[in-house]
Amino acid sequence: MTQTPSLAPSNPLIPGFHPDPSVCKVGDDYYLACSSFEYLPGIPVFHSRDLAAWSLIGHVADREGQLDVCDTPTLGGAWAPTLRHHGGRFYCVVTDAHGRGSLIFTAEDPQGPWSNGTVMQGVSGIDPDIAWDEEGTCYITYSGLLLHDGDAPPTHLGIQQVRMDPRTGRALEEPRSLWSGTGLMFPEAPHLYKIDETWYLLIAEGGTERGHAVSIARSTRPEGPFEGCPANPVLSARSTDRPIQNTGHADLVQRPDGSWLMVMLGMRPRGTTRAFSPMGRETFVTSLHWEDGWPVVAPVELTPPGPEVRERDDFDDECLEPRWLGVRRLPASVASLTERSGWLRLHAGEAKAGMDDLRPAFVGRRQQHERAAFSALLDVSGGTGGISLRIDEQHHYDIEAGHGVIRARARVGSLTQTWEQPHPGDVAVLRISTEKPPADGLENLAADMVRLSVRSGTAGDSGEAWTTLALLDGRYVSAETTASFTGRSVGLYAAEGTVDADWFAYEGHDAQR
Numbered sequence: 001m002t003q004t005p006s007l008a009p010s011n012p013l014i015p016g017f018h019p020d021p022s023v024c025k026v027g028d029d030y031y032l033a034c035s036s037f038e039y040l041p042g043i044p045v046f047h048s049r050d051l052a053a054w055s056l057i058g059h060v061a062d063r064e065g066q067l068d069v070c071d072t073p074t075l076g077g078a079w080a081p082t083l084r085h086h087g088g089r090f091y092c093v094v095t096d097a098h099g100r101g102s103l104i105f106t107a108e109d110p111q112g113p114w115s116n117g118t119v120m121q122g123v124s125g126i127d128p129d130i131a132w133d134e135e136g137t138c139y140i141t142y143s144g145l146l147l148h149d150g151d152a153p154p155t156h157l158g159i160q161q162v163r164m165d166p167r168t169g170r171a172l173e174e175p176r177s178l179w180s181g182t183g184l185m186f187p188e189a190p191h192l193y194k195i196d197e198t199w200y201l202l203i204a205e206g207g208t209e210r211g212h213a214v215s216i217a218r219s220t221r222p223e224g225p226f227e228g229c230p231a232n233p234v235l236s237a238r239s240t241d242r243p244i245q246n247t248g249h250a251d252l253v254q255r256p257d258g259s260w261l262m263v264m265l266g267m268r269p270r271g272t273t274r275a276f277s278p279m280g281r282e283t284f285v286t287s288l289h290w291e292d293g294w295p296v297v298a299p300v301e302l303t304p305p306g307p308e309v310r311e312r313d314d315f316d317d318e319c320l321e322p323r324w325l326g327v328r329r330l331p332a333s334v335a336s337l338t339e340r341s342g343w344l345r346l347h348a349g350e351a352k353a354g355m356d357d358l359r360p361a362f363v364g365r366r367q368q369h370e371r372a373a374f375s376a377l378l379d380v381s382g383g384t385g386g387i388s389l390r391i392d393e394q395h396h397y398d399i400e401a402g403h404g405v406i407r408a409r410a411r412v413g414s415l416t417q418t419w420e421q422p423h424p425g426d427v428a429v430l431r432i433s434t435e436k437p438p439a440d441g442l443e444n445l446a447a448d449m450v451r452l453s454v455r456s457g458t459a460g461d462s463g464e465a466w467t468t469l470a471l472l473d474g475r476y477v478s479a480e481t482t483a484s485f486t487g488r489s490v491g492l493y494a495a496e497g498t499v500d501a502d503w504f505a506y507e508g509h510d511a512q513r
């Protein structure tokens with residue numbers, strides 16, 4: 001069978017907040033998983049046949065109890081999965097930060113169902129990797145970052161490793177310390193590979209911000225001793241003018257033609273000083289080749305913007321597309337597709353604080369393009385609700401309808417501001433859109449502006465007229481300002497009573513460089 005020519009992967013490879021990617025090849029198929037933090041379902045799993053086109057096929061954690069994120073602080077939850085295939089089974093090792101700890105999930109089929117998750121005893125740290133040697137011995141290599149509850153600063157033990165029985169999750173020995181990079185802060189994201197007759201240890205160091213970097217070492221044995229690459233770090237965008245920054249937390253995969261690719265997280269900071277990244281850390285890809293037994297990694301290039309993406313959910317199916325997310329709760333716990341045929345019904349229930357709530361009655365999707373518009377038709381005869389663009393419960397922009405009023409709201413830290421106007425009737429079409437900031441004034445420091453609007457009755461020249469209630473600076477809902485590990489998600493919410501959505505539409509395209 002002739003191989004269809006591989007498409008050259010484009011960047012971002014998986015847009016929207018999809019940090020800490022891990023990729024593996026099984027036969028002619030590739031699978032990739034990412035962190036998901038406090039969102040559920042958690043740990044998205046993507047599939048590709050050519051490493052270029054990816055589709056979301058499900059989630060590792062799609063049931064109650066697999067992750068304990070119900071009360072997790074923002075930034076907590078599912079951190080840094082490693083996805084591997086061994087002995088006919090898929091493995092996903094991951095840390096449920098401030099939750100269950102480091103876990104092993106297994107599945108026969110990467111679409112799921114995945115197991116309930118086994119806690120790894122004796123693995124005190126984050127970013128677990130799983131690898132086997134020829135004898136079948138299983139190695140868990142991880143970052144010895146000890147997360148303490150409360151204000152105590154974390155302790156870091158460097159890169160650690162134990163042999164493990166993956167069936168029980170029990171370590172078979174005391175942890176040993178391995179090579180931990182070139183001395184930059186936060187050695188983490190270790191991955192162990194046997195390539196030809198050499199064991200390689202790939203790590204991230206420098207912290208996930210602008211100093212992020214990828215370094216590598218090699219040994220004749222999986223437990224070392226490891227020798228660092230003379231050219232370390234083999235990848236970093238630090239202090240460069242590259243449009244993709246923060247590159248780090250990488251994983252390697254080989255293609256059928258023998259060539260290698262590296263996936264990693266990165267950011268697309270925008271604004272005059274390129275300081276703000278609305279979508280947070282996304283998945284990117286680059287190529288590499290080997291020289292003297294060391295990888296030489298190409299800089300991560302940004303692909304020119306593609307065509308506009310238009311997606312619309314009419315809520316006519318029995319279940320939601322897998323891209324829909326809840327915050328610390330599964331979407332099905334707040335939203336129903338069966339109570340009103342062709343509508344999504346959201347119940348505010350115990351989420352009394354609207355989008356300020358730790359577990360809002362919210363069902364959303366990631367923003368995946370720099371210029372995006374989210375709109376929905378809502379029936380608010382049963383309560384109050386709308387559309388929210390959120391980073392977390394303290395940083396969100398909302399537009400809602402209810403009790404004869406349209407209300408826009410900006411929550412930035414301890415500050416909240418609202419704008420209102422009367423609205424006749426119980427049906428409203430609401431929209432949140434992002435746009436290029438004005439060329440003059442301080443607002444051009446922002447990556448974008450966020451417009452909160454409602455469709456007014458009269459159709460204007462454009463075929464429909466939108467009334468803007470607020471035009472807000474997008475930097476306050478960007479990853480850097482909020483010190484967020486995630487990025488924007490946008491969706492529907494009920495603040496009080498029940499709210500029905502007839503459809504939800506997404507339009508997105510990336511800005512020209």
Ligand code: 6LW
Pocket residue numbers: 019020035079080126127188189207208249485
């Ligand atoms: C991830 C670790 C990290 O586990 O952040 O900053 C954590 N580096 O590699 C969440 O992305």
